[in-house]
Amino acid sequence: MKMLMMSARCAIALIAATVASRALAQSPPSLQWSPITAVSTQGALAGVEAYAANAGQACCDQRGCEHYYQGCACPACRRWIAWVSADFLLGWGKGRRVPALVTTSPPGTPQADAGVLGRPATTILFGNGDIGDGSQGGARLDFGTWFDDFESLGAGATVWGFAGDIVGYGNSSDGSTIIARPFFAVDTATQDAFLVAYPGVSRGSISIRATNDILGTDAYLRTNVWVGRGFSVDAFGGYEFMRIDDDLSIQSSSTILGGGGFPVGTTLDILDNFDARNEFHGGVIGVVGDFHYRRLTVSLLAKLAVGNMNQRVTISGRTVVDTGGGPVTSNNGLLTQASNIGTYSRNKTAYIPEFGVTAAYSVNDYLALNVGYRFTWWSNVALATDAVNLNVDQTQVTPNPSFQFRNAEYYMHALSVGATVRW
Numbered sequence: 208m209k210m211l212m213m214s215a216r217c218a219i220a221l222i223a224a225t226v227a228s229r230a231l232a233q234s235p236p237s238l239q240w241s242p243i244t245a246v247s248t249q250g251a252l253a254g255v256e257a258y259a260a261n262a263g264q265a266c267c268d269q270r271g272c273e274h275y276y277q278g279c280a281c282p283a284c285r286r287w288i289a290w291v292s293a294d295f296l297l298g299w300g301k302g303r304r305v306p307a308l309v310t311t312s313p314p315g316t317p318q319a320d321a322g323v324l325g326r327p328a329t330t331i332l333f334g335n336g337d338i339g340d341g342s343q344g345g346a347r348l349d350f351g352t353w354f355d356d357f358e359s360l361g362a363g364a365t366v367w368g369f370a371g372d373i374v375g376y377g378n379s380s381d382g383s384t385i386i387a388r389p390f391f392a393v394d395t396a397t398q399d400a401f402l403v404a405y406p407g408v409s410r411g412s413i414s415i416r417a418t419n420d421i422l423g424t425d426a427y428l429r430t431n432v433w434v435g436r437g438f439s440v441d442a443f444g445g446y447e448f449m450r451i452d453d454d455l456s457i458q459s460s461s462t463i464l465g466g467g468g469f470p471v472g473t474t475l476d477i478l479d480n481f482d483a484r485n486e487f488h489g490g491v492i493g494v495v496g497d498f499h500y501r502r503l504t505v506s507l508l509a510k511l512a513v514g515n516m517n518q519r520v521t522i523s524g525r526t527v528v529d530t531g532g533g534p535v536t537s538n539n540g541l542l543t544q545a546s547n548i549g550t551y552s553r554n555k556t557a558y559i560p561e562f563g564v565t566a567a568y569s570v571n572d573y574l575a576l577n578v579g580y581r582f583t584w585w586s587n588v589a590l591a592t593d594a595v596n597l598n599v600d601q602t603q604v605t606p607n608p609s610f611q612f613r614n615a616e617y618y619m620h621a622l623s624v625g626a627t628v629r630w
Contacts (some may be wrong), residue, residue, distance in 0.1 A: 287629035289352040294577060294625030296345035298369055300419060301618045302337030303592040308457060309333040309378065309413055310387045314406055322387020322400035332386075338374045338592070339419050345369035347623065351429065358431040358441070368422040369619075379412035380404035382464055386413055388457075388541055393600040393607045401477075401541055403459045411461035416454075417591070421619065423449040425491055425512075432494075440496045447491040447512040449559065451617065453483040455591040457542070469530060476527040479540035481591040482520065487557055489514015504575070508563040516557035518589035521550045522610060542595060546606040553612055558586040567627060575627045584618040 309332040310322040320326045351363020380386050380403070387400040403411040427445030434440070456478065463473040493510025524543025527534050539545060565579030593615055596608035 287353075288356075290350065290627055290629040292347075292349040292577065292625060292627040294347045294349075294579070294623040296347055296367065296369065296621045296623050298343055298345055298619050298621035299341070300339060300343070300372060300421075300620075301616075302340035303417070303419070303453070303590050305334045305336070305338050305417070305455070305592040306595055306597050307331045307334040307389055308415060308595075309376070310389050310400060311385045312387070314384060316385065318402065318405060318408070321385050321402060321405060322389055323398045324389045324391075324400075325398050329389075332378060333376045333415060338417055339372045341372065341374075343369050343372045345421075345621070347625075358439075361429040362427070363429060363443075364424070364426045366424045369420065372419040374415075374417040376415040377412070380410055382406055382408075382410035386411060388413070388459060390541065390597045390599045393598050393605055394602045401459075403461050407464060408466050409461045409463050411459060413457070413459040415458075416456050418452070418454045420452045421450070423447070427491065437500070438496065438498045440494060442492075442494050443510075444490070444492040447487070447489055447514070447559070449485075449487040449512075449585075451483075451485040451585070451588055453485075453589070453591040455481040455595065457540075459541075469528075473528065473530045476525075477540050478525045479542045480521075480523045481543075481594045482522075483589045483591040483594065484517075484519045484521075485585075485588045486517045486519075487512070487514055487559065487585075488517075489557070489559075493561075502569040504567045504569070506563075506565045506567065506579075508561070508565070508581075510561050512559040512561075514557060516555045516585075516587055517552065518555060518587075518612065519550065519552040520589055520591070520594050520610070520612070522548050522594060524548060542597065542599065542608055544599065544601070544608060545603055546600070547594075547596065547608045547610040549610075551610060551612070555587045555614075557588075560584055565623070573628060573630055575629070577623065577625050577627055579623045581621045581623065582618065583621075584616065586616055587614055588617045589613075590615050590617075 307324060310324065311330050311332055312321045312326070312328045316326075316328050320328065323329055324331075345368055347365065347367035349363065349365045351361055353361040378386055382404060383406060385405055386403040388403060389398065389400045391397075392399040402409060403413050425445055425447040427443045429441050429443040432440055432442045458476070458478045460477075461475045463469045463471055463475075465471050469475075489512050491510055491512040493508065495509075496507045498505045498507075522543055524538065524540030526537045526540055529535070539548065561581065561583045563579060563581040565577055567575040567577045569575045589612060593613045594610060596610065598607045598609070600607040
């Protein structure tokens with residue numbers, strides 16, 4: 208009987224030890240055994256010595272975490288309940304194609320040939336290429352929290368944007384040089400040009416401004432799907448919103464010096480405006496993998512958003528002529544006529560994949576410094592430059608210039624540098 212009782216006690220003790228060891232192994236890193244929590248006096252003393260010896264140093268071996276103590280900055284050793292990350296962005300977008308908008312010719316060129324595309328003496332001053340592929344600054348804020356210590360479910364949100372890509376061009380002439388705005392005259396089926404400035408006829412100036420702004424935000428739920436020694440993989444999904452605004456304005460001003468069909472001193476101000484708005488609403492799913500080496504964490508991101516892209520393009524114009532008796536205004540410009548002036552909209556299914564890599568160095572338990580790279584691609588956007596049509600029928604017998612949507616892709620590269628605070 209005594210032998211049976213002793214055997215039962217041994218079995219109970221063994222089961223209890225096994226359960227305890229498994230519980231410790233499955234508990235959050237912050238609750239795992241450490242020298243500081245040793246139950247024996249000798250273990251406690253050893254723990255104090257270990258803490259003193261390792262204070263301010265990494266607590267991880269090359270493969271992951273050896274042990275955790277307060278003050279350990281190794282991201283593999285512990286988890287955090289909440290985080291806030293702020294980054295400065297430096298981005299480069301895909302260039303937008305723009306047709307030839309400003310031309311010139313040498314003084315002495317006949318009026319009929321001055322600034323006309325296709326003539327040997329004509330030089331393009333602006334357009335006939337890509338604009339908006341320079342660098343632009345931006346910012347990103349990401350924050351979230353885990354609902355438990357096991358990272359079974361968490362929530363977060365991200366807001367990011369770019370201050371805007373701005374392209375500007377300006378030119379003026381006192382009447383000694385030629386400035387022209389080329390177009391194709393549909394009514395005569397020939398290349399033509401409006402002369403902003405021409406020797407002996409007019410003096411004038413022209414200015415062009417093109418802008419591009421991007422704003423994005425998302426809200427998501429996040430859960431851990433795989434964890435190992437020195438790495439973890441999380442999946443997330445939620446809602447995503449993005450907006451891309453693209454604008455182009457062309458403004459010219461001329462003063463008649465003589466022989467221009469208007470009284471001397473007449474002023475002509477012409478404005479063409481093209482505005483494009485893209486607004487995306489959709490769902491997003493993705494994965495992020497964190498790979499730890501001592502204080503360094505490398506994170507890989509892949510996500511895909513699918514939803515509706517509402518595209519809206521507004522075309523407007525204005526011409527103001529003042530012969531001296533007061534200005535007379537008409538609601539059309541040179542490239543904006545009754546045939547294309549108005550607001551156009553459509554909805555298209557859009558796909559927005561995004562990929563990124565980030566390296567973070569843990570300074571201490573609560574602060575990490577980040578550098579990274581992101582690539583984002585939009586499958587379908589409307590651009591202001593795509594709305595420009597150089598085919599002009601000034602008689603408006605035919606509907607030119609006309610407007611139609613084009614399927615255009617767009618992408619953005621971005622470098623980031625910032626910091627993450629976690630607790």
